[in-house]
Every structure is written in structure tokens, then in C-alpha cells.
Amino acid sequence: MTGQSTVLAADVPFPPSVEDFYLPSIVPWGGHDSYWFTKITALLWISVALIIIFFLVTYRKPKLVPTKKQWIAESIYGFVRNNIAVDMLGKRGINFAPYLTTLFVFILLMNFWAIVPFAQISPNSHIAFPAVLAVISYVMFIYIGMKHHGGLKYFKHALIPPAPWFILPLLIPIEFFSTFIVRPFSLAVRLFANMFAGHMLLLVFTLGGFAMLNANVWFAPFSVVSWAMTIALTFLEFLVICLQAYVFTVLTASYVQGALADEH
């Protein structure tokens, strides 16, 4: 028992660090400065492939009376379309539903790797992917706003709230800061930090169990508690996964809504 645990614990660094998020690359094997083909990017491609295959297979021959698979695919689209896009944007939301659904499904599956056995890390715990999505949302809502209001009038509309003139010097910088600077960062960091923290939490409790076992065999009950916590946290993580995918999609829709709004 003691020997086994030391063998187990020998590989276990504790506490986990940021470096645990940067696994050695797969091609070339074990490379540390090569990021083109790592577990993270492999999961990225698998996500994209799975989503495309799922939708193409389930929607190859759409029927008026849907089959079960077709119904599932339609429910996913219908959920984002009706509960996010149309709810927030009205009839115009239908035009944005395809992008929002793609976004939602992509984030959901990318997050989901955090609790899939053997994957157990979400690509979204690397800020690059949330950042790309956030920049797309950012560019999209500004573009839509400019298109809707006519070029620079959008900025006037977005920056100058209907308020007494003497407050404007205070309000305009705040509006500018919150709308055009904070938004992309908050979007990206919210998703990234949630997935990062989730992974970190699971690491802490899993590795912590081993670390305690390693330190003293009599801590074994605490190790068990620690691992039980890991399981509980996995459920919490599942909640966070779904919630963050939803939040990202809803916020993107809400930014578009703000860009399309005619009144403050």
C-alpha cells in the first residue's frame, strides 16, 4: 500500500501550476515549444468534426415529420433560435440564429471536454479560443451597429446617452470604456477563467488526494474525501460548462441587440 502510493504519488506534482495547462505536444512528440498539434488542438479539431458530422448525419434528409435524431438536431437549433435569438432580437433574430447556434454548440462541446474521461481539459481553458470568439462577437456587433445606424452615427448613438449635457463628459468615457473596451475582454476572460478555474479545481482535488496519501498513509480517508469532492465538482463543472456556453451566446445576442436598438 505504502509502496504503491509512493509510486502513484511520485508522478504527482503538487500544487498544480499554470504549466499543467501546457501539455507537451503530440506532434512532435513531447515538444514544448510546438503548439500546432497538442492535446488542446486535437480536441479542437475533434469538436469541430463531431459537430459537423452530427449535424450533417442527422440533417442529411430532413423530413416534415422528424426522426428522433433529426428532432434532437432541430431541438438544439430551435432552443438557440427561439429562446435566445428570437427572444432577444425579435424577428431579426432569425438571421442571427445560425451563427448563435454554431457559437453555442461549439463552446458547449469545447467546454465539455473538461469532464470527458481521458480528455479532461477544455480547450477553452486556453484563452486563445475564447479570445477568437470574443473578437468575432465584438467585430460583429460593431459592424451590425454601423450597418444599422449608418457608419459613424452608430458610435454617436452608442456613446451619447440621452442625459443632461453636464453629465455627458462623465458618461461618454464610461460608455466607451464599457462598450468598446471591456466587452471583448469580459467575454473572453469569463469563459476562459471559468474553464481554467474548473480544471484547476479538479486538479487540486485529484492531485491533493494523492499528495495527502503520499505525505502520510493515515491521511487516506481525507484522500477519499478529496476524490469524492472531485466527483461532486465534476457535476458542478457540468453546470458551469452549460451555463458558460449559454452566457456567452446570450451576451453576444445582447450586444447585437444593443447595436440594433433604436432607443437607449
Added chain:
Amino acid sequence: MITTYYQLAAEAAETEHNPIIPLWQEVVLGIIAFGILCFVLMKFVFPMMEKTFAARVDAIEGGIKRAEAAQAEANQLLEQYRAQLAEARTEAARIRDEARADAEGIRQDVLAKAREESDRIIAAGNEQLAAQRESIVRDLRSEVGTLAVDLASKIVGEALADEARSRGTVERFIDELGAAGSAGGRR
């Protein structure tokens, strides 16, 4: 290989990663992957779903419309049948009226004919009666003449017998009769 792994790991440990700084390789891959995903889903999948939704709505609304059309047609047919029924009824009433009128006419005709016939018969009877009366009167008149003559001759004969009971006259008379009778018998 394991040694190189550890060497690399050791080297990597020296190059600190900042989790807030994105890796540009991952950014590039992220853009490509998400771009592919967006392209496929937004071009081939979700527009098809919208189409299917629209077709479904269309099918349901079309079904309702078809049902409404069928209902309208049924109503129209019912109306038509009712109109035809009413028409048939008025037609029947008209025919009945006509028949009644015809019957009345025929009755009137028959009555008229009967009356005419009876008149004719009565007239014929009257005529016959008149003719018979005429002939009877004529007969009577001639008979009255003969009777009168007979009576007269009887009366005259009685008178003659009373007045002149002469055998001569009677016998002459009988003789005359006898002669006339024998003469007649011989011829």
C-alpha cells in the same frame, strides 16, 4: 526518449506560460476550425432547418386551408342541395296545383259534357215525345174520324132500325155485306 522528455520538460518549466496571453498558433487554429464549423453549419445545416420549419408551418397551414376549402365546398353543396330541394318543393307544389287545376278543368268539362248530354237527351226525348204526340194526335185524329164515322154510322144505323124496321133495308145491308164478302172471297 524518456530522458529527452524530461529534458524538454525541464526546459519548458523555465519558459513560463502566462495563461492570459493567447498562443498565436492556437489563435490561428481556432480561427480556421471555427471558420470551417461556421461555414458548414451556417451554409448547409441551419438554412435547411429553417426551410424544414417553414415547410412544416406551410404543411400545417396548408392543411388548415385545405380543410377550410373543403368546409366551404361542403357548405356550398349543402346550400345548393337546399336550393334544389326548395326548387323541387315549389315544383311539386306547382305540379300539384296544376294537377288540381287540370282535375277541376276535367271535372268542369265532364260536367259540361254531361249537362250537354243530358240536355241533348232531354231535348231528344222532348222531340220524340212531341213527335209521338204528333203521331198520336194524328192517329187519334184519324181514329176519331173513323170512330166518329162509326159512331155516326152506328147512331145513324140505330136510328134507321128504330125508324124503319123494315127488313128490306137491313137485309139489303146484309146482302151488300155478304155480296161484298163473297165477291171478295172469290177474287
